[in-house]
Amino acid sequence: MLILSDKMKKRKIIEFSIEKLLLASSLISILTTGGIIIVLTIEGVAFFKEVSVIDFLTDTEWTPLFTQKHFGILPLLSGTILTSFIAIAVALPIGLSIAVFLSEYSSVRFRELIKPVLELLAAVPTVIYGFFALIVVTPFLQKLIPGMSSFNSLSAGLVMGIMIIPYVSSLSQDALLAVPSSLREASYGMGATRLQTSVKVMIPAASSGIIVSVILAISRAVGETMIVAIAAGQQPRLTLNPLVPVETITAYIVQVSLGDVPHGSLEYRTIFAAGITLFVFTLILNNISYWFKRKYQEKYE
């Protein structure tokens, strides 16, 4: 009975090959990430041989394509932070309100109905958002704010904020629903209203999950390219003024990649320097959110 029959041998081979196939699929994602890091490092090292790290981090001008070259990342970084900040300033209050409404007020039926509609916001191609920001939102804002430039971080940030609402609302809602309902009952039992229960008990109890959702949304906004490339302009500028053109790290990478910069030149390598900055930025954000997530899972298990 213990001797393998042909049928069982065949099954064993299939089992074995499927296992290896699954392993290979998971390795692909690791190899890709590894490959990206290697390329970024090699090209980045080549870049930093010619430009000092201190100049890169402290120079307040970014003009690698001009004759008078400056390689300060700060203007691109400020453009990225400014647009992302505006985006999260829109997405956090709206997204959190939606999450609280869906988890604490609405019926299960309505919640099930609205969820796919909300997630559609994140599914709209970003080029449409960018176009929408440029030809609808900016002209509208220009009527309210005279002297606003046609390319600006305000309009790009606002539209990007709408795009990342589902990131905040969906994950925050999950965090709120993960809070034991015994806490909700305790609060109602004390005579608290729904609003008091939401604000004083549910949101604080879900805070780490909500923070994770916000960090992931920021991380998404930092990496977003199309909207800012179309609507925020392509002028690296160290400013916090949301009404003037700026350039984000991602928009710069697009600009140079599409241009006619010769392969292997210093100008070409700036893409990788900018890429490293972006990569490190989002890596830090993801690590913070990972740390929070672990902390928050421990709390309720």
Added chain:
Amino acid sequence: MISAEKEILPILNQQELYTVEPTHLHVASSDIVETIDVNVFYGDFHALKDVNLAIKKNSVTALIGPSGCGKTTFLRLLNRMNDYIPSHMVRGKVLINGVDIYRDKIEIEQLRKEVGMVFQKPNPFPKSIFENVAYGLRIQGIKDKHLIHERVINAIQQVGLWNEVKDNLRKNALALSGGQQQRVCIARTLAVEPDIILMDEPTSALDPISTSRIEELILQLKQKYTIIIVTHNMQQASRISDTTAFFYLGELIEVGKTTDIFTNPRNERTERYITGRFG
């Protein structure tokens, strides 16, 4: 503190809420809770059938009976905690201090300040011990720091937790033991000075020592509050309650003095249940 003036406030419409002083309803009898022909349905399920029960002030009433027989439903009927179940429906009268809490226009939040609740599993908020006990006062909009401080400390002393936690009132309540957490939850209820305290198997998740502390506490609290407790522990019911009500399949089978119920039950089903022959 219990006071005759502090009654549930019936409201005629929203505007009068802010202008009308609390109506002073004086109930002739000493029955603080009275249900008249109460029926409760969850969709098609008939959870309580024609329940008539009167509960005296400053007494401990134990609700006993097998699981799923309507004890908890009855308990939650009294502070309208079943309202959140969508298919839930109530027929009959539930009078608290003479006010029909399902028919008269009452403010549910106010009702729950008068009828506090302690749950089966300790459920302190993930906040400090102090903030847990102060919660009810804060949501009432009380800003007076001295008053809050006084009431919180008073409540913690009442539940006999003061010596254990006086040095770390800022500690997260979740770091306490199960028994201590449950006493924080009781203190949280006491701090808003309700008339009635509903307890849904408050010791079922606790060890014997914590259980006996809570039982002693219930006997003390009787001086000031009316307590209604669901329990599956027959010894507990006989130790702490004045009145025992036996529920079976949604009906109130028998109610009477605890000593009578346990020594001389009138109904055969009650006898079989308390002697452990079914349930």
